[in-house]
Amino acid sequence: MTSSVLKPAAELAETNVRRFPNESAEYRRARQQLLVEEIELRRHIERVAEFRRALPPGGEVTKAYAFTGESGAASLADLFGNKQTLIVYSYMFGPQREKPCPMCTSFMGTWEEKLPDIEQRVSFVFVARSPIARLIEAKRARGWSRHKVYSDASGDYTRDYVSKDDSDVPGYNVFTRHDGTIRHFWAGEMGAGTMDPGQDPRGAPDMDPLWTLLDTTREGRGADWYPKLSY
Known part of the structure; x- marks a missing residue:
């Protein structure tokens, strides 16, 4: 796995100078705390990807499909x-x-x-x-x-x-x-048996951009909405 020493996520977050019109001090404090978590999430995603790439050889396919x-x-x-x-x-x-x-x-x-x-x-x-x-x-x-x-x-x-x-x-x-x-x-081996309460079965990271995009909104994924073949 990665051997390089990483700076603390909080230290990286402090370098963020983004500010938006009329935001409150309360919003900025909460957003900076969230940024720390987002940096940690990015790092965890990469750690998981490294573990995946380092898997030993899987089973040989011997059947003629x-x-x-x-x-x-x-x-x-x-x-x-x-x-x-x-x-x-x-x-x-x-x-x-x-x-x-x-x-x-x-x-x-x-x-x-x-x-x-x-x-x-x-x-x-x-x-x-x-x-x-x-x-x-x-x-x-x-x-x-x-x-x-x-x-x-x-x-x-x-x-x-x-x-x-x-x-x-x-x-x-x-x-x-x-x-x-x-x-x-x-x-992908995550399913009904590995899901957390209140969530649909999903993998991590979620490979469907639909849900990843909705996760950036206040409404989120919702509890009872799913895509349809037509609208």
Whole structure:
């Protein structure tokens, strides 16, 4: 982990000279205290990222998973393209659903314009249990052109890496490939069992910019609001 000696967060906060019209002394004191916490949060996020990067090798992928994409059949190795890291986001759009999950759809929509940047570093694909024709239709209905969607028709991948019961739940998995060997690197493992009272299940940091943005407002995320497919 990081070995450099960091200045105390309170000391860094003291260098802040930002002030805004008509703010009270009470507001500034509270804001400076909050700034200390924000600096500590930034540092903790980086510590967690360092721990993640330092994980020992994950389990080798030995099963021949078969997917169907817009261009036909594909293996897990195919999904890497020319990259050494693969992110697979499994979204909630199984055959039993009339329409894809609004939360997953909102989440995926935030990545549409960022995929060209993300794909400079890694491969990023989206997998669901519905037939590929349904995935393509739903993708086009959202106006998405960059998402690489794949059907896990057999459910083999989903049962191994998302839900052993093949439940219609989301999953975020990262794989690596070195010298032809594919290994699982990391997955989001925070869910209903790890959530705190009064909160929906969420990871940390929250990868959905929707919630991160709302967290900067007085209203926050709210207790009963969720994204919809249309408004």
